[in-house]
Amino acid sequence: MTGTPVVKVGVLSFAHVHAGGFARLLAGMDGVEVRAADPDPDPAAPGEVRGAEFAARLGVPYADTYEELFAWGPDKVVVCAENARHRPLVERAAAHGVDVLCEKPLATTPEDGVAMVEACRAAGVRLAVAHPVRFSPAYLAVRDAVRAGTAGEVLAVAAANNGYLPAGRRRWFVEPLLAGGGALIDHTVHVVDLLDDLFEGCPVTSVYAQTNNVLYGARGDVPVETAGLLTLTYANGAVLTLDFSWSQPRHHPAWGGLSMRVVGERAVLEMDAFDQKVFGFDERGRRGVEIPYGVGLDELMMRAFLFGEGDVGVTDGGAGVRALRVVSAAYASAGTGRTVRLP
Template sequence: MKVAVLSFAHVHAATYLRLLSRMPGVDVLGSDPETDLAAPGEVRGRAVADAARVAYADTYEEAFAWGPDAVIVCSENARHRPLVERAAAHGVPVLCEKPLAATVEDGEAMVAACRAAGVRLAVAHPVRFSPAYAAVKAAVAAGEAGRVLAVSGANNGAMPTRARRWFAEPALSGGGALMDHTVHIADLLDDLFAEATPVEVYAQTNNLLYADEVAAETSGLVSVTYSNGAVATIDCSWSHPRSHHSWGGLELTVVGERATLEMDAFDQKVHGFSEREGTGTEVPFGPDLDELMLRAFLYGAQEGAMTVADGEGGLRTLRVVEAGYASARSGVPVAPRQD
């Protein structure tokens, strides 16, 4: 199987190259020609492919001429659309980095292009492959918690601009922390609630954190009311200290009529302290969620197992983000666009 990774703008690109290169029977090619908007000092292009020991194409044309069986798009959010549409035109299944796009209009065009071409469009939401989330979903589906009344979620991370400046440049990212970190939990709830849809979104944002560095919002709290009556709150802030030894995390509390369920998607780790380094340390022992997602995308989910988020699901979460920004600007709840 041939898999091409298009653009290394997103920090996950290097991870995908490394994981794919270790999969038996997978040939990997990287291509990252559009580095014009990279900040000084950011490692991009051939150097990233060389570090992962994978082949490199100087242009996207060369990458598609190679004949990939699947492509993974890791460009800046605002550049997702042309690459996804190019994949659709070549009839190649595509996994697009989250969020689906920088705007709902772009997301709708991407979904339409892939549908018209009969091409699979998936969105990279690896947290849905967490064993902790699987346990929560199973308990809710079995009725063990009763009717879900409320959900409290937090997807906090470190300020990402040291690795990639574009995350805080709305022209390329579509926003700031609200765009970056609302979508993971919104995707989990889209999967957890199945037929229930978001009917109202209220959000507050600010950039009190790192106000001297960026103009985009660095903190946010989003409340989403669903058609089943459940109310969810999502802390999407870039509030994790830069000096911390981990990047951040994702936690979810689901409050039901009969039970409360709690999960931490990334805490399958042994925690300790390094006297030599003078800092905390973590040794993970759980599954690699990115690898589980990639395998499900390339080979399909096993019976009863989690599937990769599709383009329509990615579009629904993007509409929640859009409504969140509209609410933060207006100060009132906003109904997200519906299909």
């Protein structure tokens, strides 16, 4: 008599702020056995909990090295390392014949992203990118309306992706070499990925960006951009304007949010990916309260990656590379003050 097949999933690194949530989620899933490894916590700031101690807090089995974790024989891995360290871990997983879900952004440069895609293609393994907002019911309602022709041809999209400064939990987010930048690379890729899906891979033809560090520049310990505006033109004629920032107050009850207004010829469609909440006020604590409800986007994404569940596919490596090309052009534009044309 045999039991239910178990999918063995490895979590590579606790560097990303989502790593702990992913590990807990996997540990609670039926049919999943999880193990984590985090042998490279050297960029961690004083007070950050990483490695075996963090795994113990999560209640997740731990491997001291990546070699030990791969010797365990995972079927799939989730890469949650610093952005600049994604490539070697993805290539190592590909060499072991293991499917990969990589945290976003896929890498810090398009060249590294292309190399990761090629390594996984050559090994015959799957490369996916962790963009859970594709699974938002609000986004899917907008996508259905656009693809059904309800809104007519899309003329413009106005979007915002704002959050808190992540350096409070993981210092490396503001280290240029490890992160690849600041709020631009951190928050732009989510919205670019949504439009890549909405427009079914329609390419971006021009990029214009402005960035600043008005919010945290006086502190002296945040050497990357913390806010900015981005304008993209697509080959179908649509224009995206994006407000991205780490502007959410530190003690706000919500980490941030992602919203879009899609302007079509016949209708305007609005969505807020994280607005399934009950809002209130805590008199004892004298603070606002936001209690979320509804579906968990991370779980929907993880189940799609692990088991192929649902009607929505996980972002693939090709889309991850396209987002990196937009980010690279945006940094070039912000540095020169000029529009950058893409092939």
